[in-house]
Amino acid sequence: MRRSLPVSAGLAALVIALSGSQLATATPTRAPLAHVVLAVHGGAGSLPRGSLTPEEEKAYRDGLTRALRTGYAQIKKGEPVLGAVEKAVNVLEDDPNFNAGKGAVFNADAEQELDASIMNGRDLRSGAVAGVHHTKNPISLARLVMEKSPHVFMAGKGADDFALRNGVPYTTQDYFWTQRRWNQLMEAKHPKPGAKTETGGTVGAIALDGSHNLAAATSTGGLTNKQPGRVGDSPVIGAGTYADNRTAAISSTGTGEAFIRSVAAHDISALMQYAHMPVARAAATVVNEKVPALGATGGVIALDPRGNLATPHSTKGIINGYITADGKITTRLYDDETPAS
Numbered sequence: 001m002r003r004s005l006p007v008s009a010g011l012a013a014l015v016i017a018l019s020g021s022q023l024a025t026a027t028p029t030r031a032p033l034a035h036v037v038l039a040v041h042g043g044a045g046s047l048p049r050g051s052l053t054p055e056e057e058k059a060y061r062d063g064l065t066r067a068l069r070t071g072y073a074q075i076k077k078g079e080p081v082l083g084a085v086e087k088a089v090n091v092l093e094d095d096p097n098f099n100a101g102k103g104a105v106f107n108a109d110a111e112q113e114l115d116a117s118i119m120n121g122r123d124l125r126s127g128a129v130a131g132v133h134h135t136k137n138p139i140s141l142a143r144l145v146m147e148k149s150p151h152v153f154m155a156g157k158g159a160d161d162f163a164l165r166n167g168v169p170y171t172t173q174d175y176f177w178t179q180r181r182w183n184q185l186m187e188a189k190h191p192k193p194g195a196k197t198e199t200g201g202t203v204g205a206i207a208l209d210g211s212h213n214l215a216a217a218t219s220t221g222g223l224t225n226k227q228p229g230r231v232g233d234s235p236v237i238g239a240g241t242y243a244d245n246r247t248a249a250i251s252s253t254g255t256g257e258a259f260i261r262s263v264a265a266h267d268i269s270a271l272m273q274y275a276h277m278p279v280a281r282a283a284a285t286v287v288n289e290k291v292p293a294l295g296a297t298g299g300v301i302a303l304d305p306r307g308n309l310a311t312p313h314s315t316k317g318i319i320n321g322y323i324t325a326d327g328k329i330t331t332r333l334y335d336d337e338t339p340a341s
Contacts, residue, residue, distance in 0.1 A: 037324065
């Protein structure tokens, strides 16, 4: 028995090495973007060039730029990196172009139910809320759950009540109403051929500070005409959001049920930690192979501790932007601006 142990261990190591090698060659990937300190996304889907008016394009790019500048200012001031992702997401939650906060979609009962989560890579502390009705910025409430309670996840009325007990102003549902989202609900209930593709979705942010600390945050209104009470991946730690200083910060967007089933965000981190994949390879493996294998599509933004950013997607595109350490901002809206891996 003593002699068999090294052989077994050697075989196990060989299996792991071969498994990692096979995974590493399965999905071709582009080189990741380098020297990134903050990235945001506004949802995966399809946004072909020419589908937006110049005014609409400017509004989307301006929203992404404001979010990046706001988060970057937190990093430059030396604030905790958690604040950078929270503040960046706040900007997108307040922008009606995106499906979070002010621009959230309606459920089947013509209400908004908001979901969000946030995670600190240094110590794996996390906070999440789901089914929130009366809180303007759910990502800030998620952080409050993390810092002011012994819990990780709160939902529905209990989450809104917790917000009130901690000084968060009550927000009536009419604050979230927008004509665009109402029209989308009517179209979903009474679909017509050739309807315009919906743009703007789940939002997220990932960030890295000078001490190589990572953080991630995700916020959404969910799906138009969704069943009341439905919860997707955005508030689920390990599915829609994950951050670990040893691997990466990740925010997901797409078909939430499949991202939950595949534990997508954590799987990217696990491939990096155990199979020693670089961030681009790990993210592409999950997004372009594992999620589609479940009959779904989506995308992620993923940032490693060295500032390498990956933005793979199995949809035609993903709305995103990033800022590098020197303050240079890039925003990407159209399908031809966002390579698939």
